[in-house]
Amino acid sequence: MTDGAVPKSVLARGAALLRACGESEEALSLAELALRTGLPKPSAHRLLGELVRLELVERTSEGRYRIGLALFVLGQSAPTARELRDAALPYLGDLHEETHENVHLAVPDGPDTLFLEKITGRRATPIVSRTGGRLPAHCTATGKIFLAHGPRPPHRTLPRLTPRTLVLPGQLARDLAATRARGYGVNLEEAEIGVSAVAAPVYEQGPAGPRPIAALSVTGGTRRLDMDRVGARVCAAARALTRALSA
Secondary structure, eight states, rough: OSSSOOOOSSSHHHHHHHHHHHSSSBBHHHHHHHHHHTHHHHHHHHHHHHHHTTEEEEOOOOSSEEEEEEHHHHTTTOHHHHHHHHHHHHHHHHHHHHSSSEEEEEEEEETEOOOEEEEEESSSSOOOOOOOEEEGGGGGGHHHHHHHHSOOOOOOOOOOOSOOOOOOHHHHHHHHHHHHSSSSSSSSSSSOOOOEEEEEEEEETTTTTTEEEEEEEEEEEEETTTHHHHHHHHHHHHHHHHHHOOO
16 A cells, blocks of 8 residues: 555445556455555455456456456546547557557656557567556656646655666756756656657647646667657657647
8 A cells, every 4th residue: 555544435445456456467366455455354355356246356266356347448438538549549650650669648647657558569679568557757758748847846855766767856857857948758767777768748728828638658778769860750749649639
């Protein structure tokens, strides 16, 4: 459990179990879910049984738990995410064809960047991201887009994922200033060794002017990624998507 608060209501406890299942790449045991949510094992077991009955959670033959098909179908019906994803898919496809690397559509999610879509292929560099997955904003190119145009980042030492992660507030502030100046964000092996990325903002017109609601990115092997060339292509795709959304 991340925040130390044990959910009180039945609804909150069920949501905590769903969130824990969704955040894991692997199916989790009852003990692991109880630990991650702070719930007593009997309560977690009882709620998981109900979630399995509703097909929101699936119980494997080994007695472990993972997100069920019904929840996946329900998630696909979220209108805002679905409309943004559908609008972005042609531009993501073009970027993948041009670069043969991993291409993402991401949105801000608290301190993280959330990947709404990922397009990859046999020629792309293997990376840890996945559709529906999150990574800390400060060490991703898409996350830096949101931090650069949002409220000031926290004045605290940030978690380090690799030796190149920017963890000091001053380091990150300088990098975000560079992001604003160049028009795109860069991640240089800050989330994975050997992997770098370029991201550009997708804007929406708000009362106070344009604000980024999403970001497009290309992620690949550091030695293979020409940052200037790919940055220009990602910016062009993001501008085209911005125009399509405002039409």
